[in-house]
Amino acid sequence: MSLPLLSSLSIFILFTLFSITTSHYSSSSSSSSGSPQSSSSLSEWRSAHATYYAAVDPRDAVGGACGYGDLVKSGYGMATVGLSEVLFERGQICGACFELKCVDDLRWCIPGTSIIVTATNFCAPNYGFTSEGGGHCNPPNKHFVLPIEAFEKIAIWKAGNMPVQYRRIKCRREGGMRFTIGGSGIFLSALITNVGGSGDIVGVKVKGSRTGWLPMGRNWGQNWHVNALLQNQPLSFEVTGSDGRTVTSYSVAPKDWSFGQTFEGKQFE
Known part of the structure; x- marks a missing residue:
């Protein structure tokens, strides 16, 4: 039906x-x-x-x-x-x-x-x-x-x-969380998939090597975004699930990352 x-x-x-x-x-x-x-x-x-x-x-x-x-x-x-x-x-x-x-x-x-x-x-x-x-x-x-x-x-x-x-x-996943980076210029988005633990996300932060932690807003679904110039910097992500637990993945994307690429980080245990 x-x-x-x-x-x-x-x-x-x-x-x-x-x-x-x-x-x-x-x-x-x-x-x-x-x-x-x-x-x-x-x-x-x-x-x-x-x-x-x-x-x-x-x-x-x-x-x-x-x-x-x-x-x-x-x-x-x-x-x-x-x-x-x-x-x-x-x-x-x-x-x-x-x-x-x-x-x-x-x-x-x-x-x-x-x-x-x-x-x-x-x-x-x-x-x-x-x-x-x-x-x-x-x-x-x-x-x-x-x-x-x-x-x-x-x-x-x-x-x-x-x-x-x-x-x-509880969601049980193989491998780490995946971050697919999108956007252009100063607009950066991240689609976050393969999330274990609670499975759903309530908060995301991103950090370049030359920035502090920047809160990302929910664009729609599990697409998150921030307005910041982060090219030519390794990217780290902090992800918080609906159960309140947080996982931080440092330098997930290398310095030479490009829009459209997907990178794997840590996982909720």
Whole structure:
């Protein structure tokens, strides 16, 4: 069942006006890396609904409201999800990990299964329908829109609007956080991907070899920016997750970095 996930361009316009390492499928007792989650990293199970979309064009896997671009190249693959407005938190939730399982429908649920997915997109409300009708992503609904490849890990595709339970879990990633540097001149942006721990980011600072620590603002999704001339300086980044933990990666980008390059830093443990 297809629902209106936002493209990169449309979410950029929306946010301007108002100023989906790889996650893996798992059993309900496993993390995305295959090792058990500690009890301290799990939140309580909550009720929601889920539908799916089937990508009919390879470009459908590119873009999204979190700014990750090509989800396969970014390392997220099909283990991704678009969130309804009450869950999306204006993009702050981007990068967070959720575990979902099918419930209450023995006809369509695949028993004993769950999936772990990363928030990468936004499902826009459709006020032409009621929340109980076709407006699945309308407030106050808690709704997840999954690629069909993920949906079919927990339910038969004929299920349609499926009752599920979900919980936030700790993100486990392979390798370090990745920083893709964009911009031009004095405008520098950083797309931050492959974030472990809480997965979502609440604060970023950047430092050149000739500057102090400069706070970056959230441009949209997990794209952060600052107005500063930082060329010809090695760059360090300080990233703070929603759980309050901070990781500092010194000299991530060498002195001769260029716009468009991606560099790997430290990771939340």
